[in-house]
Amino acid sequence: ALYSNISMRKSEAKQRSMKLVELGETTVDPAEWGKNFPREYDSYLRTAEGYSTKYGGAGSEGLPLSRLQEDPRLRTIFDGYAFAIDFNRRRGHAYMLEDQRETKRVTERPQPGACLHCHASNTVAYREAGLKQGAPGTLDEPFTSPNGQAQLMAGFEAISKMSYADASRLVKHSVACIDCHDPRNMQVRVTKPGFIRGIDALARSSQPVPHLPSIEKWRKGDRSAAYDPNRDASRQEMRSMVCGQCHVEYYCGPKVTLFFPWHNGLKVEQIEATYDAYTFPDGDRFYDWSHGRTGAEVLKAQHPEFEMWSQGIHARSAVACADCHMPYMREGAIKISDHQVRSPLLDVSRSCQTCHRFPEAEIKARVEIIQDRTKALMDRAEDAVVALIDALQQARKDGMNEVALQPVFALQRKAQWRVDFVNAENSMGFHAPQEAARILAEAIDYARQGQLALRAQPPATGAKPGN
Amino acid sequence: ALYSNISMRKSEAKQRSMKLVELGETTVDPAEWGKNFPREYDSYLRTAEGYSTKYGGAGSEGLPLSRLQEDPRLRTIFDGYAFAIDFNRRRGHAYMLEDQRETKRVTERPQPGACLHCHASNTVAYREAGLKQGAPGTLDEPFTSPNGQAQLMAGFEAISKMSYADASRLVKHSVACIDCHDPRNMQVRVTKPGFIRGIDALARSSQPVPHLPSIEKWRKGDRSAAYDPNRDASRQEMRSMVCGQCHVEYYCGPKVTLFFPWHNGLKVEQIEATYDAYTFPDGDRFYDWSHGRTGAEVLKAQHPEFEMWSQGIHARSAVACADCHMPYMREGAIKISDHQVRSPLLDVSRSCQTCHRFPEAEIKARVEIIQDRTKALMDRAEDAVVALIDALQQARKDGMNEVALQPVFALQRKAQWRVDFVNAENSMGFHAPQEAARILAEAIDYARQGQLALRAQPPATGAKPGN
Amino acid sequence: MSEKRHLLWAGTLASVLVGAFAGTGIFTFFTAHGTAYLSDDPAACVHCHVMREEFDGWQHGSHHSVAVCNDCHLPHDNIAHKLFVKASNGYYHSKGFTLMNFPEPIRIKPGNASVLEANCLRCHGEITEEIRAHGTLGVPTDPYQKADLYGCVRCHQEVGHGPTR
Ligand SMILES: [Ca+2]
């Protein structure tokens, strides 16, 4: 029995990649890829399954959970911005396109085509649009060829400027195999223009990135060619970079093309410095929106998972996103990467226990302690930011003059940026526990200093009578 | 030569302890023990060697470094208390008695005999004093026998009440073998009354202590006998408890006998709760001193290494103090515990690399990142506390009434307690990085809220004219 | 057997002897159970007490019943390679043990780490075929990257000797 068992396994093993269909640079539909790689495809489809953990997931009820309802302070914090009208928990990859199309941030506010950068399989759409813009070559050329890249970038610029509605008609699938894999050999690759530019900007900065050794190495070279992850990065780095295509902080507003703000490094204050030094083509300083209640020009952080992970001990230990979120799973006699990308807490044994030989309950308890600490500090920090906003609103009402308000606006901007950096990050501090706590401590300090600055003001000089 | 070398090694391995002298419950002098255990003794003597790391040690110049000079904010924070006149970096165990005898906190302020609890080998001194107090039995009875324990506790009470000068005459050595070892079999044991009582109080609380499984187990029993580490704790737990005899937060003032405040758990707010609920025999609420500038009744934290370690991932992973601070070292064919207790950063390979398979430079860099983050937050928190103290001092000067000051005093007490908890802890956050950051974030919040509360006050009503 | 093979053989045999003897001297070789060293018996390894921890760990490890030291730590591609590695290791082991000057904790070196990984694949090559499509994840040829961090043992470090932390 044992023998036949083993020999059955062995024959199974050999059948693993039957080339049933030919995959090429224009094969967008994952179902086609699934014919050659049915196991990965099956698990990929399961990203449509809902779940929730204490802080992760979006429930299994079908509808995403509203983060605004969970935490009404966010309505105050995001006042005047689209996030105050609709902001939900993330769901599985299967929903990314649908959720974006349906959010009130899109249906009730005008949004650019750039939004699709991370919500659809657009590698081919970009290249097609690029060709229309006059980029050289054909679609059949390899993605990484100079022509392929020229097509990609030209199309990205063009689609980004379209209206969301128009752009959205050009794409059909959520993130698909072709966005992460080379169809010729299944090697992992990055295809998103924002990442390709962003990681080069990071490489050109002088900030140490010990967790990305290929960048440190590139820096020592002659730098004549841009840092190119598809050429330079190790396979292990690619197992994170492929996620860093989307799970990152970005600017995606109307004024310039979508970009990742990594020019001075990946830390919260380094990104802030990049924004603070940035001037839009129209001459304005950088800001995401003017706060509805206070008028301060503030920043919005979005899901900086790649950046936060970069500050943690796992990144430094070369543990990749895929190690935890796409752990190997045994299917019959073959080991594959689980393409049901989701919370590792749903399968601690595969995600954590090969490296951490502690009982499952113990590992979960460790995560919970880290997350609970983060949550408690985040509550504290949000309270402080809300208090500052209330105080600022009152000060305006009381007629405090604009000049006196400026330094307080600066403090609101700093505090809000920090609290949002942790809140928008989706691991509730797990990816870098001490760093998350540090950021929140700073948020508290700046918010409280803002309140203090207001109270230090002499009683409002221009106060309207009757107030 | 080679041959004899190997055979020597083989026999070495067997002969590990030649019994040259008889050790008993009255053998205090480590030199005697050293005759049987020369290797441990040699390394024990080396605690007299000075060193410094970025945040650890006290330099190699012979004289301890002043923490007040390093950080003048501490003079403000400790104003009115002995710590404001003399407070140094810790040095090696060899200096503990001498440093205590010579500190201005002792030479310029009256101190009780209780101070010696952690600065001398006093097991025998306590028992002798206990016998004088009428405790039963003789000195030859085993330390852990009921008579031995009765002697110990009676003597501890008596000596604690003596003047420091009188008590100090009863002891001669820094912490010695007998304080940590059973002379009959060299098993590790705890001998300090404060710890024996404190750990029992902790056991009787209901706070989870997953890192001390023997306590969790004791709690499930009938609890008829006190939790006794020498009977109940595992060997691995003892490898930390033996340090927890001294490297802990304590009260050692004039009003009651020295105690460890663990009745509600080991976390910073649990210890605070214990103090806040405590009433001295004279009816006063618990406080260490009235702040010199503000008058607030505040708390002093001292070296809560055991408590902070308890919140960290190493404790949860059953990594003991001795694993890092007394790593095994090979002496010929055998491995012994390095008794030169000191910073693990001086010997990363033995202290850390048994568990962490990263290069030495990498491990040091990890520690430095953790410590630098902690230091930056600590600076921020101290600034906030100093600002609060200044503001309070000003408010008093301006004649703010006492009732209005009370809530602000409460905030000073909270903020100061937290910043001191991290500052007095000697690992600069390493023992529990996220916890240290959390505590500092709270310190910042409370201090700033204190400032806000002062500014919220209507202009002082009782203000003296001319102010 | 080709001419080349013969040469390799001879060379290897020589290095076994040179390795073992240069490290220990013939006398030591026998006393320290150098003969046993040439066998596959794990007991051979614990003749040196410094291998005790690994031996104890192995006894409690998951592979205790399926693999002995040499299954993992010696090459199995061809006997010449096997003897060569054995000889060079023998040299370092003996030298280290005699002079007691090796760094502790003992750590596998990159060369031996790649031997090790080849052995993982010898037994588990098929099951991991799909995930190895783009290389073994293995011991990097690029010395810039740290050997400790890559390869099967990045996740399965405990298979040989149980958990280390
Ligand atoms: Ca943003």
Ligand SMILES: [Ca+2]
């Ligand atoms: Ca205290």
